[in-house]
Every structure is written in C-alpha cells, then in structure tokens.
Amino acid sequence: MxxxxxxxxxxxxxxxxxxxxxxxxxxxxxxxxxxxxxxxxxxxxxxxxxxxxxxxxxGAPLALVAMPLFSEVFQGGRDGYTPSEEVNSPTYIADSPRIDNPGILPMRPDEPGTPLVVSGRVLDGKRRPIEGAKVDIYHAANNGDYSGLYDDGVPTYNLRGHLFTDADGRYAFTTITPVAYADSHIMEVDGVTDAVAALGRSLYRPAHIHYEVHHPDLITPWRGEVYFKGDPVIPVDFVGGTLAPPALQADTVLHEDPKDMATAGFQGPYRSMEFDFVLKTRTSPDTITPNGTTA
CATH class of the missing domain: 1.20.5 (Single alpha-helices involved in coiled-coils or other helix-helix interfaces)
Structure with missing residues (x-):
C-alpha cells in the first residue's frame, strides 16, 4: 500500500x-x-x-582533521583566565595512571630525551590555591608519537599520568623534554606538504605538553597545551600560528652544572620549567588582568 x-x-x-x-x-x-x-x-x-x-x-573524525583550518577561530576564545583550547584532543586517552605529587610520568627505562622537571600551581582568579585539582598530563615521545594510538609496542600510558594538587595548589612531575614533531601519517598524504606551505605553515607542531585540569569549583575543565618560549615552530604551527600566546609559553632552564645535576638525581643535563594555571572558579571575578589582579 x-x-x-x-x-x-x-x-x-x-x-x-x-x-x-x-x-x-x-x-x-x-x-x-x-x-x-x-x-x-x-x-x-x-x-x-x-x-x-x-x-x-x-582515521581521525573529519571535524578534527579540519582543525588546522578552524582552530584559530574556535580555540582559546573564552575568558577562562589562562587561555585554553577548550577542545578535546584526539591524542587524549582516559584513565591514565595516578602518579605521586611530585612524581614521575610513566616511561620506558631507556626513554630518549633530556629530562624535564615541571612544577607550578593551580590558582583561582584571586590567586588562591586550588587544592585537590586533578591535573592530567601527557605528551608525545621524542619520535613525535603519542602512546596508545598505534600498535607500535609502546606501553599504552607511556608519558601519560595524572596527579592531584596539594594544599598550596602545587603540582610537580618529571618527564622528558618534548620536541617539535610532524604526524607521519599526514606527511604521507599527497598534496598536504604543498597545501601547508601555501599557507605559510610548517607540517610540524611546536613542542608542547597537554594538560587537563578538573575540579568541582571550576566553571569548566581546562583543556589545552603549554608550549616552550622561544620555540621557532610556534609562528608556523601546522594547527595554528596563534594557538600558543605568550600566556601559554613557559620558560625552561637548562641545568648543566654537575652539582645541580647530582642534586636533582640526574647523571647528565636536564631542564626545569614552571607554569601556573590561573583558572576561573565559581567564586572568581569575571575578568582579571594578566598578573592575576581583579580587572
């Protein structure tokens, strides 16, 4: 019928x-x-x-593949104080192991790279510490690959972990210093190299560490990347040349003095980096100036 x-x-x-x-x-x-x-x-x-x-x-969703075209429009536009991508990264894997605070990210015994000691605080808009914030941390290995995404024999949670801030809002962990990388799968696609060059960009992403910060008092969880000041790849970033504003670029210090290395427990040179997250909570002011005072 x-x-x-x-x-x-x-x-x-x-x-x-x-x-x-x-x-x-x-x-x-x-x-x-x-x-x-x-x-x-x-x-x-x-x-x-x-x-x-x-x-x-x-194999990434088409919306994520298109991010190099649209990321600078949709990312980092809200006043959450410390700029944030506010976009779920395709390299994120849930349920990373908990590490101590201070702690060491899970890594292979022969993990290549220069050791990096990272520390900082998680603060609200009034510069008060946020205790018990969950800080999820992960980054690529020295070859540019993220663990758990490919069947390459690397442990799923290599260079991935989370910790909780202490009463002073502090966090600290040791890892290896990330480097700039290009996705080998994307580099092999015919036409990509020419298209990226035509936009004045590099196929590489600047070195960075991914973070997620969660706490019941936060208006929204913080999701984003922290970069390294002075990285020449930042202006020509494949994903977007404005995604690493100064507020997301951390200073790093190279330690080569034998006494410093011995005190830190390393046999060779290492780097240190400090970065504070200033995040909007339910009791924070609507806006703050860059130094953290109420606008």
Missing amino acids: TTTTDPSYVDPALINARAVRLVNAFKDALARMRDEEGLTFDDLHAATDLLQKVQAAT
Whole structure:
C-alpha cells in the first residue's frame, strides 16, 4: 500500500531556528569570499578532497582533521583566565595512571630525551590555591608519537599520568623534554606538504605538553597545551600560528652544572620549567588582568 503525503509539508516541530541561521550565515560568508577574494567551487573541492584524504590516512573524525583550518577561530576564545583550547584532543586517552605529587610520568627505562622537571600551581582568579585539582598530563615521545594510538609496542600510558594538587595548589612531575614533531601519517598524504606551505605553515607542531585540569569549583575543565618560549615552530604551527600566546609559553632552564645535576638525581643535563594555571572558579571575578589582579 502506498501512502501519499504532501511533498511540500515540513513538520514545524522539527525546524531548528539556530541551524537555519547558521547555514544562511555560512552561505553569506562564502558569497562574500566569492565576491571579495575570488573563491571558486574548485577551491572548495580541493580543500574538501584534501581533508578527506587526511581523514582516510589518520582515521581521525573529519571535524578534527579540519582543525588546522578552524582552530584559530574556535580555540582559546573564552575568558577562562589562562587561555585554553577548550577542545578535546584526539591524542587524549582516559584513565591514565595516578602518579605521586611530585612524581614521575610513566616511561620506558631507556626513554630518549633530556629530562624535564615541571612544577607550578593551580590558582583561582584571586590567586588562591586550588587544592585537590586533578591535573592530567601527557605528551608525545621524542619520535613525535603519542602512546596508545598505534600498535607500535609502546606501553599504552607511556608519558601519560595524572596527579592531584596539594594544599598550596602545587603540582610537580618529571618527564622528558618534548620536541617539535610532524604526524607521519599526514606527511604521507599527497598534496598536504604543498597545501601547508601555501599557507605559510610548517607540517610540524611546536613542542608542547597537554594538560587537563578538573575540579568541582571550576566553571569548566581546562583543556589545552603549554608550549616552550622561544620555540621557532610556534609562528608556523601546522594547527595554528596563534594557538600558543605568550600566556601559554613557559620558560625552561637548562641545568648543566654537575652539582645541580647530582642534586636533582640526574647523571647528565636536564631542564626545569614552571607554569601556573590561573583558572576561573565559581567564586572568581569575571575578568582579571594578566598578573592575576581583579580587572
């Protein structure tokens, strides 16, 4: 039996007014780019074709593959004090092991790289310590790979762990110093190198450490990356040249004095780094100045 319906009927209950506005605004933006910048359909086809190739090569969701195009629009835009990506990273793995505070990130006995001692505080907008904040930490190994993402024999939680801040809001851990890296899967995709170069960017990402900070008093969890001041890759970052503002760049100190190395328990040179998170809580002021005082 065939049911006849009115082909012009649209259920009003299913209409999403916000979706209608966004689609119309997006079309208007494309029209402006067509008229003002010479955007063509071939341009759109080339961009979407390349994104599909990268998605097929990496297995990442298409929305994440497109982040190099949109990350500087959607990331780090809220006033949470310390800038945050506010986007779940595709390299995150839940349930990392708990380490002591101070502690050592899980790593292989022969983990390559220069040791790095990291410390800092988690504070609210009034510079008061946030005790018991869960700080999740992870970063790539020296070859640029993140543990647990590939069947490469590396332990799932290598260079991944979490700790809880003490009564003074302090955290401290030892790891190896991250380096700049490029995703080998993306580098092998035909056309990616030329497309990235055309945008004035590098296929590499600057060295960084990923953090997530959770606490019941936070307005939202903090998710983001902390970079290293002076890294020449930052301005040409594959994902976005403005994702590492000065507030997310930490100073590092190279320690080469034998007494310093012995005191820290290392047989060779090591680096140290300090970084404070100043985060918006339910009792924090709406805005603060860079030095942490109420605006």
